[in-house]
Amino acid sequence: MFEGVLQDLKKDVKKAKEATEIVLGRTKRKTAISDEKFVPITAPPFSGKACFVDGGNAAVYESPDARVELVRVYATVYEGKKRIASRREEGLVLVQNATINDKGLITAKGYGKVELTLTIPADDPGLRLGKERVTLAAVANLCRFALECRFAARVAQENGCDLLVRDGSLEGINGYEERELGGLLKQMKDVVGFSKTTTLLTADGGSAAAALLERGPTGAWLYDAGELIIDDDKDDQSKNDINDRSKKDKKGRDDGRIHLFLLKLHGRSEHAFRVDAKAEDITGIVSFLASVSADPVFPGYPYPLIEADRMARVTNQELEGVRTRFQAEAGADWRALKRRSRGSDAHGILDRIS
Numbered sequence: 036m037f038e039g040v041l042q043d044l045k046k047d048v049k050k051a052k053e054a055t056e057i058v059l060g061r062t063k064r065k066t067a068i069s070d071e072k073f074v075p076i077t078a079p080p081f082s083g084k085a086c087f088v089d090g091g092n093a094a095v096y097e098s099p100d101a102r103v104e105l106v107r108v109y110a111t112v113y114e115g116k117k118r119i120a121s122r123r124e125e126g127l128v129l130v131q132n133a134t135i136n137d138k139g140l141i142t143a144k145g146y147g148k149v150e151l152t153l154t155i156p157a158d159d160p161g162l163r164l165g166k167e168r169v170t171l172a173a174v175a176n177l178c179r180f181a182l183e184c185r186f187a188a189r190v191a192q193e194n195g196c197d198l199l200v201r202d203g204s205l206e207g208i209n210g211y212e213e214r215e216l217g218g219l220l221k222q223m224k225d226v227v228g229f230s231k232t233t234t235l236l237t238a239d240g241g242s243a244a245a246a247l248l249e250r251g252p253t254g255a256w257l258y259d260a261g262e263l264i265i266d267d268d269k270d271d272q273s274k275n276d277i278n279d280r281s282k283k284d285k286k287g288r289d290d291g292r293i294h295l296f297l298l299k300l301h302g303r304s305e306h307a308f309r310v311d312a313k314a315e316d317i318t319g320i321v322s323f324l325a326s327v328s329a330d331p332v333f334p335g336y337p338y339p340l341i342e343a344d345r346m347a348r349v350t351n352q353e354l355e356g357v358r359t360r361f362q363a364e365a366g367a368d369w370r371a372l373k374r375r376s377r378g379s380d381a382h383g384i385l386d387r388i389s
Contacts, residue, residue, distance in 0.1 A: 050239055052249050076257055086194060090202075094175070102130040109123045143178050156169075
């Protein structure tokens with residue numbers, strides 16, 4: 036059974052060795068792979084304060100018409116290799132279906148540390164899948180994204196940080212995300228988006244990271260794939276800005292030039308990570324990231340981001356505890372809420388009995 040699959044997968048390995056171009060993100064722009072673009076990481080490291088940020092979220096309650104989401108954001112501040120500050124905030128977001136003047140909408144409202152309100156069309160093509168209406172889960176994820184961006188800028192500025200490193204790229208998947216990223220980039224001098232998952236492709240459909248790992252030098256290196264041209268005129272209705280923010284110029288984000296890099300941050304690393312950066316001294320920043328990427332558990336990945344991921348993640352055990360508290364707080368109303376959830380909980384029941 037596996038023989039045929041393995042034979043076809045071997046063709047992908049050959050693609051990596053023979054690739055000649057990389058496709059730059061969602062712009063579909065292509066850039067030639069060149070050995071001259073590999074730069075050894077040897078520059079003096081950035082010496083200021085750096086803020087690393089990640090976020091997490093999970094459903095506390097869900098039904099076809101409502102979803103309660105636990106949202107958590109975490110930031111850790113480093114100066115050199117030493118952590119000097121950290122902060123974690125969390126709260127709840129209620130996402131609901133609504134109808135106003137016969138138009139389907141989805142609303143979201145934050146509680147606790149979550150200060151956010153949002154109303155979007157239920158048929159927004161930038162958020163829906165195919166012809167289906169926008170899911171409540173998609174809106175909950177969008178809320179987490181917005182809160183993470185705003186939290187990141189606030190914590191970085193309050194701690195006097197010159198550099199902000201967020202988990203994920205600086206290229207939003209819809210107009211809502213583009214605007215949140217644009218606001219973040221305008222507030223910070225140097226911003227890096229470090230993607231733990233690298234999905235960049237070569238022109239023939241292979242893995243760009245694999246192609247560069249095949250061709251790159253043995254030590255740590257930086258590869259500048261080119262400028263990432265971002266246009267916020269997405270095919271969606273995201274002019275309905277979160278918290279009624281002013282509408283932005285549809286010609287593109289005015290937040291500085293962003294370059295797309297692939298980095299191998301440790302000689303023993305088996306990964307090349309996508310890194311988007313708006314920075315004056317990228318070589319110094321990359322040297323700093325390499326200096327905090329020597330954790331023996333995951334060489335080549337910055338341990339401040341490992342910390343941020345661990346502290347922002349909502350574990351299954353935590354989630355069960357929050358759900359129990361939510362049910363207890365609901366009291367006599369829980370029976371009706373549970374009945375409403377019957378339209379969306381069959382998968383969970385099957386998971387528990389399998």
